[in-house]
Amino acid sequence: MITVLTGGTGGAKFVWGLAQIVPPEQLTVVVNTGDDLNWWGLHVSPDLDSVLYALAGKLSRDRGWGYEADSFRCLDRMRSLGADGWFQLGDLDLATHLRRTQLLASGKTLTEATAELCRAMGVKNRLLPMSDDPVQTVVSTPEGDLSFQEYFVRERWKPSVTSVRFEGSDQASTAPGVLQSIIHADLVLIAPSNPVTSIGPILAIPGVRDGLRCSTAQVIAVSPIVGGAAVTGPAGDMLKMRGFAVSAAGVAECYRDLIDVLIVDSQDEGSRPQIEAAEAHAAFTNTMMKSDDDRIALAKFALATVAREATR
Amino acid sequence: MITVLTGGTGGAKFVWGLAQIVPPEQLTVVVNTGDDLNWWGLHVSPDLDSVLYALAGKLSRDRGWGYEADSFRCLDRMRSLGADGWFQLGDLDLATHLRRTQLLASGKTLTEATAELCRAMGVKNRLLPMSDDPVQTVVSTPEGDLSFQEYFVRERWKPSVTSVRFEGSDQASTAPGVLQSIIHADLVLIAPSNPVTSIGPILAIPGVRDGLRCSTAQVIAVSPIVGGAAVTGPAGDMLKMRGFAVSAAGVAECYRDLIDVLIVDSQDEGSRPQIEAAEAHAAFTNTMMKSDDDRIALAKFALATVAREATR
Numbered sequence A, B: 001m002i003t004v005l006t007g008g009t010g011g012a013k014f015v016w017g018l019a020q021i022v023p024p025e026q027l028t029v030v031v032n033t034g035d036d037l038n039w040w041g042l043h044v045s046p047d048l049d050s051v052l053y054a055l056a057g058k059l060s061r062d063r064g065w066g067y068e069a070d071s072f073r074c075l076d077r078m079r080s081l082g083a084d085g086w087f088q089l090g091d092l093d094l095a096t097h098l099r100r101t102q103l104l105a106s107g108k109t110l111t112e113a114t115a116e117l118c119r120a121m122g123v124k125n126r127l128l129p130m131s132d133d134p135v136q137t138v139v140s141t142p143e144g145d146l147s148f149q150e151y152f153v154r155e156r157w158k159p160s161v162t163s164v165r166f167e168g169s170d171q172a173s174t175a176p177g178v179l180q181s182i183i184h185a186d187l188v189l190i191a192p193s194n195p196v197t198s199i200g201p202i203l204a205i206p207g208v209r210d211g212l213r214c215s216t217a218q219v220i221a222v223s224p225i226v227g228g229a230a231v232t233g234p235a236g237d238m239l240k241m242r243g244f245a246v247s248a249a250g251v252a253e254c255y256r257d258l259i260d261v262l263i264v265d266s267q268d269e270g271s272r273p274q275i276e277a278a279e280a281h282a283a284f285t286n287t288m289m290k291s292d293d294d295r296i297a298l299a300k301f302a303l304a305t306v307a308r309e310a311t312r
Helices: A007-021 A044-054 A072-082 A091-105 A110-121 A147-156 A180-185 A200-204 A208-214 A233-241 A248-253 A267-278 A292-310 B008-021 B046-055 B075-079 B091-105 B112-123 B148-154 B178-183 B201-205 B208-213 B233-240 B249-255 B265-275 B292-310
Strands: A002-006 A025-030 A037-039 A043-044 A126-129 A136-141 A143-146 A165-166 A185-190 A220-222 A261-265 A281-285 B002-005 B027-031 B037-039 B041-043 B125-127 B136-141 B145-146 B163-167 B187-192 B218-222 B262-267 B281-285
Touching: A002 A007, A002 B208, A007 A044, A007 A292, A025 A044, A025 A180, A037 A143, A037 B249, A043 A091, A044 A091, A072 A091, A072 B091, A091 A110, A091 B091, A110 A126, A126 A180, A136 A147, A136 B008, A143 A147, A143 A233, A143 A292, A143 B265, A165 A200, A165 A233, A180 A208, A185 A292, A200 A208, A220 A292, A233 A248, A248 A261, A248 A267, A261 A267, A261 A292, A267 A281, A281 A292, B002 B008, B008 B027, B008 B046, B008 B292, B027 B046, B027 B292, B041 B091, B046 B091, B046 B112, B046 B125, B075 B091, B091 B112, B112 B125, B125 B178, B136 B148, B145 B148, B163 B233, B178 B208, B187 B292, B201 B208, B218 B292, B233 B249, B249 B262, B249 B265, B262 B265, B262 B292
Parallel strands: A002 A025, A002 A185, A025 A126, A185 A220, A220 A261, A261 A281, B002 B027, B002 B187, B027 B125, B187 B218, B218 B262, B262 B281
Antiparallel strands: A037 A043, A136 A143, A136 A165, B037 B041, B136 B145, B136 B163
16 A cells, blocks of 8 residues: 655656556545635645646646646636636636535535545545645745745745745644555655645644654655756745755755655765765655656656665 | 616627617616526526626627637536536636626625626626525426526426516615616616516516606516517416416516506517507517617617607
């Protein structure tokens, strides 16, 4: 049994690769919901949707987010009607949010609504939001607080970040199945997601850190930092803001006490000593997921790492 | 100053014709909202939208309802996600309902939300919902109660109708401006809409019937019944259910005590005596609005009727 903690689009690609080599009933995916937003009155879960679409084979390859071959006719009209348009929902994508909002309004939890969307889209993996309770990632900047999507999409992660907090996480419970899937897994993988804003909210829910520590599973993370910079997005800025080096070693520090192994891109082989100083083993391979083959190869490497570690 | 009471798609065509010959600041349109529905969590106002789209030049000519050149990609996905799909919202149309729902959620009234949609779409006429309060047209059939859209769209007006009621109308107030626009008008026109389910809900709001009676305006209705049958929709069945003849005379009876003149299609010239027995004058012209020219001609005829009646 494998459980992946993930968020963001890199995480979705990684999960897709895993799904190609692991039977669906053996793969549980726990997803960050700190980026969720109310947009046009709809409950939008960007990270859940990226994984949902990736697993259904519908994630747009051109954009890396949203639904394949989508159009933006409704969005164009919303803008002309005076609504905000900086967060882009396609016409096909919209259905996911309308349906989720409808299911939530009917009294279902986010976990139940997600299961229903999975069923309807033929996704057989267990896809779990980290929590059914509202948790909001708030990014503080010198100009004030921003929701994560305001910071990331509207402001294109240009503002300098003074702190990040996960509002509501103290009072939140993990969604049903999340802790069990971590504690009873044979392998827990942390996707190459932003350690602060994608994995951080999951780790902030009471019980998750303890679950990772108590689990007999190997815990293996993939570094989203390659060659001293994030592959995409603001992971570098976020690590720096939290006082970590912008390097694989910084990622290892950030996950100190939680992971057994950090998978790092081959170009960072020199970082082994610092990673081991952070009490994780280092395993090196190509982590740049440019093609489907890259994704599958990285997933295979992650599984092979478990076997290697077991015989260590 | 001209005020039109309207509902349905025939009414929208009629209003479009009027708007071609009357300056926008002189034309107020009061619209049935008894057909409004919560669809996919959105506040949909089919009759307001038909008039809004007609006045903005965006009403689909092919379909007679909805937005011109619309697509149904979101609807197709909603169906595949297990949502109901019998009420069809196009991708462009969706924006209207999303925006309206958003404006209502922000605390605006339906009147204010409608004004905002008009502004954004360049519609300069005053477009008023009959009420800001919820009023629901309920159609009783031998198999049970249906909302108007369930009866009309889902069941294609096949069930036999035992009664129609307008739930909430007793407690509803007319929207701001509605009564004034009726009482202070020089002319009140009742569009060729279903007298029972399109105009009936407007007349059921306390004050509207008295307003029509007290107004010094001429009140002129256009019969939606031509040659013993409704031009479109269930107006015939509805008149019969209420005990009226399915004829221009039946329409005159239905509006007895409210109208001065009934405009009737030329093929029904024989109905003059019965219409006059219902205490309305009859005026005959082509009322079939097949082309834009027909619509404009009917509007001109309605205005000319006022002048003729004034010198009577």
